[in-house]
Amino acid sequence: MDKQRQSQRDQLFKPELHDPYLRHWHAHGDAFCPECGVSYQAGRWSWQELDDAEHAERTACPACRRIADKAPAGNLTLAGHFVKEHSDEICNLLRNTEALEKREHPLERLMTIGDDPEGLVVTTTGMHLANRLGHALEAAYKGHADYKYSDDQTLVRIRWERN
Ligand SMILES: [Zn+2]
Known part of the structure; x- marks a missing residue:
C-alpha cells in the first residue's frame, strides 16, 4: 500500500x-x-x-437510533457444528463480552443474536464490539475468523467458523 x-x-x-x-x-x-x-x-x-x-x-443516542433503524455497524456469522452444539455457552460469552465493552464504550452494544441455518447471526451497534466478539470467540474456542470492512469503513462483516 x-x-x-x-x-x-x-x-x-x-x-x-x-x-x-x-x-x-x-x-x-x-x-x-x-x-x-x-x-x-x-x-x-x-x-x-x-x-x-x-x-x-x-x-x-446513535446506538438507540441504530437499534430502531435496524442498521447494524457489525454483523457476525457464527457457523459450524460446534456453534449449534454450544450455542448457550457462546451466547454467554457474547453477552459477557458486550457487558465489558459497553461499560467503557456506551455506544457499543449487541443488537440481535438470531438462529441461522449455518449457526448464529449476531448484529452490533458498533464495529469495535463486533471485532472484540470475533477475537473473544477465537481466544475461547479457536476456530477461524475472517474480518471484512465496507469500502467506507462504517460496517464490518465477520465470519467465524468452527466445526
Ligand atoms: Zn440510547
Missing part, C-alpha cells in the same frame, strides 16, 4: 467522520438519551449523570 492510500485509510478509520449516526454529534451540546440513559457531555458518551441534566437535550 502506498503512502497516500495508507493515510486515506487512517482517516477512514475515524468513524465519527464517516458514520452517519455519529457525524453530526460534535455540534451538539450536552444531551441525554431517554431510551437507554446514556449521556453526552463535553464531546464524550458515558453512563455518568450529567452535571446539568435539566438543560440537556433529550434525544435518542
Whole structure:
C-alpha cells in the first residue's frame, strides 16, 4: 500500500467522520438519551449523570437510533457444528463480552443474536464490539475468523467458523 492510500485509510478509520449516526454529534451540546440513559457531555458518551441534566437535550443516542433503524455497524456469522452444539455457552460469552465493552464504550452494544441455518447471526451497534466478539470467540474456542470492512469503513462483516 502506498503512502497516500495508507493515510486515506487512517482517516477512514475515524468513524465519527464517516458514520452517519455519529457525524453530526460534535455540534451538539450536552444531551441525554431517554431510551437507554446514556449521556453526552463535553464531546464524550458515558453512563455518568450529567452535571446539568435539566438543560440537556433529550434525544435518542446513535446506538438507540441504530437499534430502531435496524442498521447494524457489525454483523457476525457464527457457523459450524460446534456453534449449534454450544450455542448457550457462546451466547454467554457474547453477552459477557458486550457487558465489558459497553461499560467503557456506551455506544457499543449487541443488537440481535438470531438462529441461522449455518449457526448464529449476531448484529452490533458498533464495529469495535463486533471485532472484540470475533477475537473473544477465537481466544475461547479457536476456530477461524475472517474480518471484512465496507469500502467506507462504517460496517464490518465477520465470519467465524468452527466445526
Ligand atoms: Zn440510547
